[in-house]
Amino acid sequence: MLNAVMDAVQGFGVSSTHYLQTNYKDAQGLFLWVSWAADLRNTFFIFFPLWFHLRASVGIKLIWVAVIGDWLNLVFKWILFGERPYWWVHETAYYANAVPPHIEQYPMTCETGPGSPSGHAMGAAGVYYTLVTSILAIMTSNKSTNSQWYLKALLWTLFCGVQVCVCLSRVFIAAHFPHQVIAGLITGMIVAEAFNRTQWIYSASMKKYFYTTLFLTSFAVGFYVLLKALGVDLLWTMEKAQKWCIRPEWVHLDTTPFASLLRNMGTLFGLGLGLHSPLYTETKKSSSPLVKAGCIISSLLLLHLFDSFKPPTHTAALFYLLSFCKSATVPLVTVSIIPYCVNRSLNQHNKKAV
Numbered sequence: 001m002l003n004a005v006m007d008a009v010q011g012f013g014v015s016s017t018h019y020l021q022t023n024y025k026d027a028q029g030l031f032l033w034v035s036w037a038a039d040l041r042n043t044f045f046i047f048f049p050l051w052f053h054l055r056a057s058v059g060i061k062l063i064w065v066a067v068i069g070d071w072l073n074l075v076f077k078w079i080l081f082g083e084r085p086y087w088w089v090h091e092t093a094y095y096a097n098a099v100p101p102h103i104e105q106y107p108m109t110c111e112t113g114p115g116s117p118s119g120h121a122m123g124a125a126g127v128y129y130t131l132v133t134s135i136l137a138i139m140t141s142n143k144s145t146n147s148q149w150y151l152k153a154l155l156w157t158l159f160c161g162v163q164v165c166v167c168l169s170r171v172f173i174a175a176h177f178p179h180q181v182i183a184g185l186i187t188g189m190i191v192a193e194a195f196n197r198t199q200w201i202y203s204a205s206m207k208k209y210f211y212t213t214l215f216l217t218s219f220a221v222g223f224y225v226l227l228k229a230l231g232v233d234l235l236w237t238m239e240k241a242q243k244w245c246i247r248p249e250w251v252h253l254d255t256t257p258f259a260s261l262l263r264n265m266g267t268l269f270g271l272g273l274g275l276h277s278p279l280y281t282e283t284k285k286s287s288s289p290l291v292k293a294g295c296i297i298s299s300l301l302l303l304h305l306f307d308s309f310k311p312p313t314h315t316a317a318l319f320y321l322l323s324f325c326k327s328a329t330v331p332l333v334t335v336s337i338i339p340y341c342v343n344r345s346l347n348q349h350n351k352k353a354v
Contacts, residue, residue, distance in 0.1 A: 007094040013177030014089050018101035020172045027172075028106075034169040035108050038124040040066050044267055044327070045307050047127065049299035049334045051134075053292050056284075057202055058134045062127060063271050063331065064201050067264040069126040069191040071216050073119045073184070074257050078223065078234050082116025086174040087244040106173045110245035112238050113257050118176045118184035124166045125188030132159050133196055209272025213265050220261050262320050266327030273328065274335030283339040294342040299334045306330070 024031075036042075043066045052059025086109050089100050113119075132155045140148040167181040176184075195201070204212075224234055234257070241251050274280055306329070311322035 007092060009179055010083060010085070010088055010092070010177050011094050013171070013179065014085050014101055014103060016178055017085055017103050017171055017174045020168065021104050021174075024172070030165075031169040031172040032106060032108065034165045035120060035173060035175075038120045038166045038169070040070060040119075040123045040127075041307070043123070043127050044330050045303045046300065047131070048331065049303060050296055051131075052334060053295040053299065053339075055134075055138065058130075060202060060271070060275075061134065061195055062130055063267060064198075065126045065130050065192050065195050066123060067268045068195070069122055069188055070119060070260060070264050071220065072187070072191065073117060073122050074113075074220060074261055075223065076117055076187070077114040077119075077257065078227065080114065080116045081236075082114045082180055083177075084111065084115040084175060084237070084240075085171075085177055086110065087240040090244050091240075103174045105246050105250070107247075107250050109173045109175050110241050110247075110250040110252075111175055112241040112251060113260070114237050115176050116180040116183060117187055118167075118170050118181040119260070120170055121163070121167055121176070121181040121184030122188035122191075123184075125163055125185045126192040127188075128159050128162055129189045129192035130195070132156065133192070204272070206272050206276040209269060209276075213269045213272075216268075217261065217265050258320060259323055262324040263327045266324035267331060270328030271331040271335065274332040277332070277336035279336040279340040283336075283343045291339070291342060291346060294346065295339050298338050298342055302333065302338065303330060306333075 020031075043062060048059050048062050051062060085103060086105055089095075089103060092100075136148075136152060136155060139151055163185055167178070167185060170176040170181050171178055200208075227234055238256065242248070245251050306326075309326065311319045311326065313319050
């Protein structure tokens with residue numbers, strides 16, 4: 001009974017993908033761009049450095065929401081075992097008496113992990129919910145009631161528009177079924193709201209960052225080992241991705257569950273290192289607009305160059321290690337090294353001017 005219901009739900013999802021690809025083919029470029037923009041990499045490389053230097057608490061919360069949300073997404077995917085449209089349509093018996101709809105594939109289609117809930121939808125919902133609520137908290141503290149109403153209406157309308165675009169883009173490229181993006185959207189907002197009510201992250205010690213990173217990594221690895229011992233293959237989706245993706249080069253190692261885990265753990269650990277670095281302690285009281293502007297511009301430029309470095313994929317262990325180190329470097333550089341260098345440069349310039 002449950003299988004029949006899921007087949008019907010997923011059959012509807014494939015029909016939705018076919019409908020979007022057939023009737024909105026001209027919007028292909030927009031949908032692909034939205035899928036790229038919704039990737040959590042942009043949170044770490046763009047939103048975090050921008051907001052950390054404008055208001056550190058918002059930047060810190062963004063990292064925690066993104067990392068914990070993506071970690072939960074990994075655990076949920078291992079529990080729920082969600083199919084993806086681009087391989088399900090070829091293997092299901094649902095179309096035994098009919099011709100299955102033809103669905104196109106794109107460079108971002110062939111993700112290698114389970115599909116439920118959608119990581120892109122969950123990440124985008126968590127990150128943008130955090131941004132909207134943070135902006136409202138900042139902007140409405142001294143505003144009139146009417147101004148608050150207009151601002152809330154504008155921001156929440158934008159939020160809804162972004163989420164609709166993200167969800168449609170994931171369905172369009174055949175990476176997810178509609179029910180998977182809806183599940184991701186709801187879960188992402190729940191995670192973000194939980195961190196809106198959490199205060200200890202802003203004063204967490206380095207020890208707490210270390211133990212949190214260790215616990216999350218150990219739990220995920222231990223859960224994987226336990227299920228594997230029970231005969232459950234949590235990497236079952238890799239074979240399906242390699243079998244049904246129309247172009248082998250579209251199957252990327254950085255979309256595997258362990259790549260996501262180590263990337264997120266590296267980011268969280270790097271944030272702890274940066275916030276407890278002597279360099280950050282020395283420069284965190286500098287709040288002049290010139291320093292902030294210099295830090296934002298320098299961070300965005302340097303991280304853009306740094307993002308172009310792609311760890312080699314010929315050895316999985318080396319790839320995972322370098323992914324962890326690369327991810328840890330991003331917040332460490334943003335939080336401590338760049339502000340220190342900008343402050344030193346401006347101080348030297350001021351001394352010469354005098």
